[in-house]
Amino acid sequence: MTKYVRQDPELTRRKFITAAMGTTVGVGAVSLLTIVGAVKPADTLTPEKRLPSKGDVLVYADPAKNGAPVALADIKEGQVVYAFPKGKVNGTDVVKNGVTRNQLIIAKFPPSQLKAPTNLAATDQGIVVYSRQCMHLGCAVEVKPYPSKGLQEAAVCPCHGGVYDLTQGAKVVDGPPPAPIAQLPIKVVGGQVVAQDTFLSLPYDITESEFATQKKELEKA
Numbered sequence: 318m319t320k321y322v323r324q325d326p327e328l329t330r331r332k333f334i335t336a337a338m339g340t341t342v343g344v345g346a347v348s349l350l351t352i353v354g355a356v357k358p359a360d361t362l363t364p365e366k367r368l369p370s371k372g373d374v375l376v377y378a379d380p381a382k383n384g385a386p387v388a389l390a391d392i393k394e395g396q397v398v399y400a401f402p403k404g405k406v407n408g409t410d411v412v413k414n415g416v417t418r419n420q421l422i423i424a425k426f427p428p429s430q431l432k433a434p435t436n437l438a439a440t441d442q443g444i445v446v447y448s449r450q451c452m453h454l455g456c457a458v459e460v461k462p463y464p465s466k467g468l469q470e471a472a473v474c475p476c477h478g479g480v481y482d483l484t485q486g487a488k489v490v491d492g493p494p495p496a497p498i499a500q501l502p503i504k505v506v507g508g509q510v511v512a513q514d515t516f517l518s519l520p521y522d523i524t525e526s527e528f529a530t531q532k533k534e535l536e537k538a
């Protein structure tokens with residue numbers, strides 16, 4: 318049986334950098350700059366790669382919707398909306414769509430169905446939000462029924478079959494992921510879904526020290 322092991326993202330990036338340095342110069346110059354950019358400290362991250370933060374409005378990930386705020390009418394039980402956070406970075410409005418971890422699942426359940434370890438104080442009117450990036454090796458999960466575990470709506474990873482229960486803090490109910498996908502605290506404010514802070518736990522592809530550094534930057538902003 319194949320055993321999947323989550324790799325430390327910092328080590329993974331270093332491997333990429335090492336590999337990139339060994340490739341031909343023609344492709345190397347631009348690619349390497351992009352890769353090295355991924356390990357820059359928080360204050361030099363490009364704005365669209367910043368973590369979601371307090372006050373960010375959730376906007377449709379669907380490009381056809383042109384970055385419009387997600388309408389409450391579109392958040393229905395049994396349906397899901399994919400979104401990105403949009404907020405001010407250095408005074409400018411930015412859709413933070415530069416990394417997969419910022420792609421968000423907005424799901425809605427009857428409030429009584431949401432249970433611990435969901436952070437219930439971080440939900441509103443049955444609406445709960447998670448990162449869409451799988452904690453195993455970083456694929457984007459899809460929300461769909463998962464009848465074998467009795468789930469009408471679960472986050473299912475197309476890569477290696479990881480499954481998360483969105484009603485219970487996105488706990489892993491199947492497959493190899495080592496941890497739940499990260500919950501984003503939200504409130505409904507003025508008909509929009511608004512982030513109340515950054516992710517409540519470590520999302521994929523960021524080390525604990527990078528996460529802590531970026532959170533400190535957000536607190537200072």
Ligand code: FES
Pocket residue numbers: 321451452453454455456474475476477478479492493494
């Ligand atoms: S990337 Fe392997 S289960 Fe999601």
